[in-house]
Amino acid sequence: MAEQSWHEARLIPTSGINGAEEQERRATSALLAVLGAVKEFNRALLKPLGAPAGTVECYIEVPFMLGEKKVxxxxxxxxxxxxxxxxxxxxxxxxxxxxxxxxxxNYLDVAREQGFDALLTISNEIPAIAGQHPTKLDKRKLRKVELHHLSWSQVLAEAVMQKEFRGIADPDQAWILGELIRYLEHTRSGALEFDDMGESWTGVRDAVATATLRATDKNVATVVSRFDALLRFTSLSLGRRLGTEVVPILSRKEMADPALRAAALTQQLAGAGQLSGTIRIPDTAGHLVITADLRAGQVTCHVDIDAPREGRPTTRVNWLIRQLKNAPDSTRIECMTAHSRGSSSAELLRAVRENPALLVHDPAREIRSFRVALTSPLGTKRGRGRGAFIDSVLTAADSFYANVLGDLKTWSAAPPKLRPETPTVPDEREPTQPVSLSSTDYSSQDGPDQAEAGDHQDGSAIEGVN
Structure with a gap:
């Protein structure tokens, strides 16, 4: 028998999973076992939940009595x-x-009775806002017990970043964590990616297309929440491959009151037919802004970047073009000038490469910043796959980072250069003016010619004395 048909032994096999109960039991056991074995991973996952650094013990299906029933x-x-x-x-x-x-x-009641610190939930549900729980609960039960939630996408992203980028000291523990990653990435593990915009998507999408959507429609809130969840999943997906923490950006008011974010998105969707959000990627030239225009059927990713603070307008444009060597010709560049609202000019990259002056409508106006944008078709289907809304947004974000944002760097002024404290030794030449009419000491205000003349005159005076 050919070896190609042999199945390699796995620490956490995906075979033999029959039904949701077995799937949950195996996923729970695999995750908790690896948490107990890999120190760096358990610190990365549990420290944000309030756990101290120490010895980790993990158990599955622990029985507790709650009143007269066992849970x-x-x-x-x-x-x-x-x-x-x-x-x-x-x-x-x-x-x-x-x-x-x-x-x-029920589990919150058990935790309170037993004096436990927290209840951690893990599922494929991705809350619209970080720190928010996907399930509505009686807040009175949270007075003494903390409630935390992790999506499987977040668990997988944390595992990949720890193994591939931050590192695991022990090679055996690194292999164990790799086996967990391999298991969670398998479709049979039940750790699914974000794959559905929800039942309300089709109705809301069609209402936007016909301009009949109202902000008070009951299905709008669900779609808005799913879009924010998609932004979080996009951030996790990018962060997993970049090896850094990528997060959606919200204002302080929106973080304190998630209803403000939902209300703003609702008005944007009902009014302009758009959904937008901003993602922060560390060490990039600017934030990644994603705008899904359901009416136009387009998704646009853009970044705003400050222009150099010196040089002519065309010099500043060329500074940007040189960085966009991998960007497609369809990339749009907008130019913002001082004392003006909005963009003063906009052109496609293919035209600006040939003639940078196209972006300079008024040479007297200082260019303050640029907006670099890339637009692609927007999918309409609620699920995943070709023609799906989710995949079109994910692809647009990946493409924009790979071809545009990842190549951009912010401008920084050149460091100042030191002026020489003493002049260089000149060649012997005859003095051009009498010694009495010129200072023989070098000054920082003297140019090279003056310094040379001063040295010659000084030497001539000495010769005269001799």
Missing amino acids: FPDGLIRVSRGAKAWTALVEVKTGSNELATEQLE
């Missing part, structure tokens, strides 16, 4: 350091299964 949380994590311990119950869902309110509230 079985999917897992329990205990981190011990000296006499102190941090304990969290864990509830896991895989596939399309969603977290249940009654079940979570």
Whole structure:
């Protein structure tokens, strides 16, 4: 038999998974076992939840009595350091299964009775805003127990970044973490990517196309929430491959009150037929702004970048063009000048490459900044695959970073140069003016010719004395 048909032994196999219950049990056991084994990974995942650095113990399906009934949380994590311990119950869902309110509230009651610190939920649900929980719960039950949520996409992204970029000290532990990554990336694991815009998508999309959508329509809130979840998934996807933390940007008011963000998106969708959001990628020239225009059927990614603070207008334009060597000809460049609202000029990159002066309408006006944008077709389907809204947004963000944003660098002025404190030794020449009419000492205000003349005159005076 050919070796090509042999199956390599895996630490966490995907074979034999029958049904959602077995899928959840295996995913829970695999994740908690790796958390207990790989120190760097458990610190990266548990530290933001409030867990101290210490010895990690993980258990699955721990039974507890709640009144007269017995409940079985999917897992329990205990981190011990000296006499102190941090304990969290864990509830896991895989596939399309969603977290249940009654079940979570029961576990919150158990955690409160047992004196545990937190309840951690893990599922494929991605909240619209980081720190927000996807399930509505009685807030009174959160007075003594903290509630945290991780999506499987976030768990996978954290595992990849830790192994591939931050590093694992022990080679065996690195291999173990790699096996978890391999398992979670398999379709049968139940750790799904963001793959659905929701049941309300089709109706809202069609209403936008016919300009009949109203901000008060009940389905708008669901679509708006799913779009913000898509932005978070886009950030996680980019961060996983870049090895850095990529996050959507929200204002302080929106972070404090998520309803403000939802209201702004609702008005934008009902009024202009657009959904937009901003993503921050560390060490880039600017923030990545994604705008999905449902009416025009286009998705646009753009970045705003400050122009150099010196040089002629065409020099500043050329500074930008040189950095866009990998950008497609269809890239749009907008030019913003001082004391003007909006862009003063806009051209496609193919034209600007041939004639940079096209962006300079008034040489007397100072160019302050540029906007570089790339537009592509927007999918309409609610799921994943060809012609899908989700895939078109993900592809647009990836392409824009690879061809535009990743090559851009901010301008910085050249460092000042030191002026020489003493003049260079000149050749012997006859003095051009009497010694009495010129200072023989070098000054910082003297040019090279004056310095040379001063040296010659000084030498001539000495010869005269001799």
